[in-house]
Amino acid sequence: MSITMHDVAARAGVSIKTVSNVVNDYPHVSDATRSKVERAIAELGYRPNLSARSLRSGRSGVISLIIPDLRNAYFAELADAVMRQARARGLSVLIEQVAGGRDVELEILRGPRMQLVDGILYSPLSLDRDDSALLPEGPMVILGEQLFDGDRDHVTMANVDGARAATEHLLAQGRRRIVALGTDPHDTLGPAALRLQGYREALEAAGIPADPAYVSTVVSWHRSDGANAMREVIAAGLPFDGVVAFNDAMALGAMRVLQDAGLRIPDDVAIIGFDDLDETRYALPTLSTVDIGREEIAERAVELLIERIAAPGQPEAPRAIVSGFRVVPRESTGSVTAHEPGSRAAPSTL
Template identity: 45%
Template sequence: MNRPGRWGGDGKARSSTVVTMADVARFAGVSTMTVSNVINGRPRVGAATRERVLAAISELGYQVNLAARHLRAGRTGVVGLAVPELERPYFGQLAGRLADRFEAHDLRIVMERTGASREGELNAVAFSRLRMYDGLILSVVDIDPAELGQLRTDAPVVMIGERALPSRFDHVMMANVDGARQATAHLLATGARRVAMIGGDPGGSATMPALRAEGYLAAHTEAGVSVDPRLNVPSTFRLQDGYDAIRSLIDRGIGFDAVFALTDVVALGALRALADAGLRVPDDVQLVGFDDIDEAPYLIPSLSTVNPGHEEMADAITSLLIAQLSNGPTGEPQEVIVPAQLITRGTTKPLN
């Protein structure tokens, strides 16, 4: 049916016109409340009426104004995700998992980079309201626990990170020590006796490198195998660092028959260095990473690694933040430690 005025002769809204819910209601011959019920998935609409409203929405090109909806509710519809780096696959894949979950709540994820610095992390919390986030998910690397307790913000916040952080914020953690222990124990159980560790920080504070080094050392103690301190190669967590660590061991003549890389990205660099040195994986040198990034099964050979509980972590983060958004402060801050699981693939030998 043709419509005068704002509609063209084909019955569709002109491109310069914003179509409103009232327009859809008039076009479908129903009330505005009925259109709202259809858009929000409420059950109080008959099938035939629902189909007529959906057809009108399609015909007119109506789009729900989520921004206006959220602002009327005192929200922006945006959740901030502040992470150390945007380049690391782990954080990109975490963002994807969280985006899937928050979209079910009409919320969108916006990422920002802290640079793994104290200043960047503190600013992410302090300015979260100015950036119009309804809530913030912060990956903590460098903030001192005492500083967290002094932060003044009324925004819902969930911390993620590698270490225990006594504070007033909910916190979701990986089982770093146990994951590293599982990885190293598997290498020792399959016959390795000189396991190099790339990126560990034995004796350091409760950071990720220190916690994973703790698990590495615990596995050696349990197996009754001594550790050559020269097998720990300090490193950051780029591809090149994994490559350089292996070259350093070879160039210094330090023998090793297995490698525990603290992240999968480091493991990728190590795998290439081993190939360039003519060392076969896993026959000559076994290799285990940590993170179970999406690319791990597709390497040649496929990468054995520690899955830190990706889905469970995303579920916990979402649940905690949605609870704060819905109900306000939830009382005592919650700390959730997600179990880790070793995934054995082609870079390690099978157990006898």
């Protein structure tokens, strides 16, 4: 026999209407009453009828997360953070990948599955400002730089400041010939361009000319791309003593190539990544990196999307959130402490 809302109301000692308000997450319920109802739901194992709930409220309780590529560990960890944040707020997450190119990206954005969700968290890959008119209507929060016209909120990381801080960390270790690993000549507004800007600013502030020979381009941001780029740098005979990789995956690939070439990390070459992936703590040596506030990005993005879902069409200026960051020194730059000192730069609202 299935548990009903009537059973929950009887167990909690409240009305069926109150149970309905809690299930549908209406705001005007006291914390004490909400806790009592939620306890009864847990004790009885009550499962709301989502189909009926959707028909009554016009909402599905599902949001979509559209990201470039789950093979990239950053996006896998971001997806995990988004799912946890959404689940804590009673939402489910439909995940889509857009690694197949511009046509695939548009097909997913405008496809039938997006009609089933209440809102979209979207990390663009192939689309840019010229495609603004092609984006679907409805609540949407952009993850990353604001590449589109319109009134969409966006949550991003401190790309320029983080890359500048990473480069300054190497400079503080006495490194002067620093390779930037991960640039993209086609990226003028996205993370690659912004992290390159931060790298250059740090060098210039230290009185070191930004030499284009020390800027290594890649096809993508996977380990293999970092490894291939590092091989090219070594083969070119370029003297270098530091590497700023624009993400951790490329840094890990580059580390393997450096070690295979007989170069000692950090004695001969210090290297730092970007993203603070979990696996960087277990690399040999452990990888210094920039913690970009992934959990904060997920939390703020979900919160902004829920606010937009709750007030569709309400005129409000688009909001831009930049997460805080911190440099995490580890063994790959000569920091042998096992723990991770330092505080995060505070998040900001643009």
